Every structure is written in C-alpha cells, then in structure tokens.
Amino acid sequence: MSSVTVTPTTVPAARVGAADPPTPQQPVPVPVTPRPSVGTLARAYLALTKPRIVELLLVTTLPTMILAAGGLPPIGLAVAVLVAGALAAGAANAINCYIDRDIDQLMRRTARRPLPTHTLQPANVLGFGLVLAVVSVGLMAVFANLLAAALTLGAIVYYDLIYTRWLKRTTPHNTMLGGVSGAAPVLIGWAAVTGSLAAPAWLLFAVVFLWQPPHFYALALRFKDDYARAGVPMLPVVASARRVSVESVGYVWLTVAASVALWPLGMGPVYGVAALVVGAVFVVEAHRLDRRCRQLPASELRPMRLFHVSTTYLTVLFVAVAVDAFLFS
Structure with a gap:
C-alpha cells in the first residue's frame, strides 16, 4: 500500500459578510491499491x-x-x-x-x-x-x-x-x-x-426544492472544516453558524407550508395529518438547532440531528402521498 498526493487547484471563494474560506490545503494522504481486483x-x-x-x-x-x-x-x-x-x-x-x-x-x-x-x-x-x-x-x-x-x-x-x-x-x-x-x-x-405537468407536481417540486437547504446545511455544518480545506464556499464556511441556522429555520417553515398547500388539491386526510405531524417535528428540530447555535460552541451543535430528521420527514411525507393516493383517488 502507498499514499498518493496530487497538487490541488485553487477554488474561488465568495464573501457573505464573513471571512473568506482559506486557501485549499494539501491532499489528505490515503492508502492506494496499485492493482485493484475485479471486485x-x-x-x-x-x-x-x-x-x-x-x-x-x-x-x-x-x-x-x-x-x-x-x-x-x-x-x-x-x-x-x-x-x-x-x-x-x-x-x-x-x-x-x-x-x-x-x-x-x-x-x-x-x-x-x-x-x-x-x-x-x-x-x-x-x-x-x-x-x-x-x-x-x-x-x-x-x-x-x-x-x-x-x-x-x-x-x-x-x-x-x-x-x-x-x-x-x-x-x-x-x-x-x-x-x-x-x-x-x-x-x-x-x-x-x-x-404534462400540473399544480400538484409543482408543489411537490417546491417541497423537495425548499427541503434541500436545511438538509444539506446541517451536513455542511458537520463537515465545515472539510469544505474550508477545499476552499468551497458552502454557507457554513463563509458565514456564522447562527446565520446558517436562521436560514435553515426559514426554509423548513417554507417546506412545511408548501406541503400543506398541497392538501386542498385533492389530497385526503392521511396526507394532511402526515404533513402536519412530521412538519411539526421538522420545525421543532430546526428551532432546536437555532437555539443551540445561539447558546453553544460549534463543537456542541449536533447539526446531524436535523439532517436525520429531515431525511425522515421527506420519506414519511412521500409515503403518505402514495398511501393517500391509493385510498382516496
């Protein structure tokens, strides 16, 4: 086994009212298999x-x-x-x-x-x-x-x-x-x-589109140092954790609002109840992260809790879409 390093290229940074991300660092040394097997x-x-x-x-x-x-x-x-x-x-x-x-x-x-x-x-x-x-x-x-x-x-x-x-x-x-x-x-x-495309499709698109920032911001908070090493201007790298948590809260509320807006467009009670219940859990966890960002040091933020809750939210919501369609369409 040997280690391979390659000279990195410089990645442009962006400014968001905070320090720019640092210049990309040296590659992480990893073991390399010279002749990989078929498997x-x-x-x-x-x-x-x-x-x-x-x-x-x-x-x-x-x-x-x-x-x-x-x-x-x-x-x-x-x-x-x-x-x-x-x-x-x-x-x-x-x-x-x-x-x-x-x-x-x-x-x-x-x-x-x-x-x-x-x-x-x-x-x-x-x-x-x-x-x-x-x-x-x-x-x-x-x-x-x-x-x-x-x-x-x-x-x-x-x-x-x-x-x-x-x-x-x-x-x-x-x-x-x-x-x-x-x-x-x-x-x-x-x-x-x-x-073709219709209003329910666009609302579900909006749900997933708005869901992604809080989901991936949580991941980026967890791996902030990694992104900084690579010079990638993810929001947690160039802005404070509080700024990230505030944006996350906003996107979570918008996600839940988009999901509830679908309810009157022919959806039944299974979907409606699921959208409200898992939406409430999602909102609560987003506010918990925001509170931790205001009160705790970065090492104690536990952003992956929001990441996992967001994954569960999307899965349960779309399972409810399928079940509701079977029962009430």
Missing part, C-alpha cells in the same frame, strides 16, 4: 453513483407517479422510470465525482472515493457517467415520453455543469440554487405518467 473495481464504480442519494431520489419519484396515476401506474412504466431515474442519478453523481476530483482529495469525507485513491482513472469515470446518462435518457424516451426524457437530461446537465462546475465553487447560495436538480425527479415522475 474492488466493481465496488468503486458502484460508489461513484452514490447509492444513498439515488435511493432518496427514488423515494420521491414513485409516490409522485402513484399520485399522478390516481393509484398504481402501469408496472412496466413504473419499473422503467425507476431504473432510468436510478441510472440518471448515478450518471450525474459519477460525472460529479469526475469534476470534483481536485477537491475530493482535500476533504477527509471524500478522500477515499475512487478517484482520489486512484482506484479508477478520470477518463474511465467520465465515460462511465456519460454512458449511464445516455442510457437513462434513452430509456425514459422509449418507455415514458419525450417530456420525461428532456427533464431527465436537463437534471443531469444542471447538476453537473451548473451546480457542480459553477455554483458549488463560486457562491454560498450553491445549496439553494442547486436544489433544482434534486427536486427534478418529482417532475419527471409526474411527466412520465401524464405527459
């Missing part, structure tokens, strides 16, 4: 797709399809859309790893990814991502419709070229602006079933 390579390619993120995206897609269909959509369509959606998300994540290979080597959280460890070569990673992208868009066009395929392509392009390549490295508002691609699966699922 190691397979696991590396799978890791590029970030399966946990893919899983969360699919949690929002299927319930939206059920709501759009007023019950279970055609099985063939549902399977095709979920497979194509998983491939699209995997493609976007793999290309993200290719673009971010210079900063991934600087952060302890990402230093063991396939490119920083040289388990895979950059050209192979880019090719893998592009193949997945082509296959996913093709499947969506063949088994769903052109609108769903266009939205799928747009989500991949937005995530990799607009968010990863530009926003992430230049503005502390990257998390909010980058939320378009994370919320796109909702629109894709609806379009795949109906061939």
